[in-house]
Amino acid sequence: MATKKRKSVAASLATATCSLLGNAATEPVQAQEEPGWDFNTALLYYDEGDGRVQDISFNVLANRTFVDDRSLSLTFVFDSLTGATPVGAVPFSGPQTLTRASGGSTYNVPANEIPLDDTFLDTRYALAVNWQQPLGRLYSLNAGLSSSFEYDYTHIGANVELSRDFNQRNTTVSLGLAIANDDMDPEGGAPIPFAPMLDVGDLSNKAGDESKDVVDVKIGVTQVINRNFLVQLNYSFSDSSGYLNDPYKILSLVDAVTGDPIPRTPAPGAEGPLHEYAFEHRPDSRTKHSLYGQGKYYMSGKVLDLSYRFMTDDWGIDSHTLDLHFRWPVGESSYFEPHLRFYTQSHADFYRVSLVDGVPLPTYASADYRLGEFDALTVGLKYGWKLASGNEMSARIEFYNQEGDAPRNQLIGNQLTREMYPDMDAIIAQFSYRFGK
Amino acid sequence: MFRISNSVPTSVRILFVFLLAPLFLFTDSSADTSFDLQDYRGKVVVLDFWASWCVPCRRSFPWMNEMHEKYGDDGLVIVGVNMDAEPQEAQAFLDEFPAKFRIIEDANGELAKEFDVIAMPSSYVIDRNGDVVQRHLGFKVKRQEEYESLIQSVLARNQKEF
Amino acid sequence: MRGLAKTLFLSQLLIFALAGCNSMGVEPWERDVLAKEEMQLTVDPVEAGLDDHIYFSKEASSGGRGFGGGGCGCN
DSSP: OOOOOOOOHHHHHOOSSTTSSSTTSOOOOOSOOOSEEEEEEEEEEEEOSTTBOEEEEEEEEEEEEETTTEEEEEEEEEEEEEEEEEOSOOOOSSOEEEEOTTSSOEEEEOTTSOOEEEEEEEEEEEEEEEEEEEETTTEEEEEEEEEEEETTEEEEEEEEEEEEEETTTTEEEEEEEEEEEEEEOOTTOOBOTTOBOOOTTOOTTBOSOEEEEEEEEEEEEEEEEETTEEEEEEEEEEEEEEOOSOTTOEEEEEOTTTOOBOBOOOOTTOOOOSBOEEEOBOOSEEEEEEEEEEEEEEETTEEEEEEEEEEEETTSOEEEEEEEEEEEEETTTEEEEEEEEEEEEOOOTTBOSOEETTSOOOSOBBOOGGGSEEEEEEEEEEEEEEOTTSOEEEEEEEEEEEEEEOOGGGOOGGGGGSOOSOOEEEEEEEEEEEEEO | OOOOOTTSOHHHHHHHHTOOOSOOOOOOSSSOOOOOGGGGTTSEEEEEEEOTTOTTHHHHHHHHHHHHHHHGGGTEEEEEEEOOSSHHHHHHHHHHSOOSSEEEEOTTOHHHHHTTOOSBSEEEEEOTTSOEEEEEESOOGGGHHHHHHHHHHHHHTTGGGO | OHHHHHHHHHHHHHHHHHHTOTTOSOOGGGOTTTTSGGGSSSSOHHHHHHHHHHHHHHSSOOOOOOOOOOSOOBO
């Protein structure tokens, strides 16, 4: 009987360390709210279709303002995840059998399909707290703690931000710092990089638990241009070190001529993979630089919000993100907000479609599609309305499409005729309710 | 003319060295915008610059009403200077936070510029001789007592002359 | 490394250019539009957090935004 493999949410969604800095847990410092509680709640549904990842997320941001512009916010997030995600192995004309990461059982992949690592239900809880207050008349301080928990992944972090206004508050300069420590304890143990996938019950390719540390630094300037126009420019630096591999991602070992996976025979009486696979190996450090610019422009009730982000890192990845929101009020108490987002990234230097039999092993290699070269487009529409009580509701629906290509110069033999990169189409649906003061 | 009294801190003195005379009159046929400091000689004036979108003003209004009730008979006059570009927004604020004191309009910002307003809200405490004694930037609930003591001390001054 | 050098140079330039712009802006009493909720840099932090989480999980980039400034500028 197959043992249920408990797949961490982290492996599928690489959670927990995102947004160490920034909007994670505070309401906008809209100068000096009335003392009291207000709540921002949201229910999100995310679905990639085709048996891939589905996520339901429930979020609450509870904000308590105190007199004289001080506030405390508490954020609680609950995620429930199901579905499968591309594991990194190549598709080919025959079926494949792989051992689950736990080492407890195997699973099968039909012919001509990109192997998906099937995941069972898993849940994640996240809790963050932030305190915000002015320091003197022109400074503002924000400090917080963040945490998230899954059965095999724990994140804890701390963040602090200091802002100072200049030019009669037309200019704001901010500095932020965040640190985090994430601990991974995948079922069966974290794989040894490049270790082969073994038969069921053989955990000699696994080590114990692993961890990583992340430091983020950000500096930004916000400038009022005129009565209707505000801009912001931020530079961010991020450094991660430790175990940066995805413990569930592998690469296929393929024949140097056909590009097909090399067959393997499990030990007598054992169940195991029928082809050769190795666990991925990423560097143990990553340094990222980002430049982000945003503008908000008011035009007789309508608001145009446009932002651009450039990211470059020492893994060889460059990305560009262009994000556009346009708020269109309808009457006194509702609005439409179309949304368009373009994203493109280059692949990591060590991104490999597969490992080639007979070729010396590269220093690092990963077939994780998220480190590959792709373009993504999000198209969405949000509708928001104010109730008679003054509380607000909103609903949005978005379509997120990712299309990529495996680098042509890495494809061998039969791989040239196959769809090697797992394109993705997801639906995002969200309902929000804000109430309180 | 405009004199700066001895108790004013240096920073405020420097500020007002270049201040043009606030003793001018503007009138507007439709709204109450006239403000002439001469009209208030002998009274202590708190000149408060506010706007409907200024959230601390929601706390300063009840407090100013309280000061108006408490010290009106002693010669305190509070004048709220509204900076809203849209008069209906100012009215909506006043419907929610009624003012017992006088409200005038300064949509074009002339009075604000004359008083060198650098923050919202701002309030100027002016003594019975027409001199600005102190300026408060913003409104902090925790400093209400301090604001009130200042009013009391200014009311007590020069009382015999008037 | 070229990408990094370009980023750093551009960002230094723009940050200093903006910070030095003390002739730009509005008077303290002209912030009615900037005070509106829909004119804040992050209007809905929960939605922004959800989006950041989704894109962080599915792409190789993350973060970038989030800081104060703008708004009514009161107190």
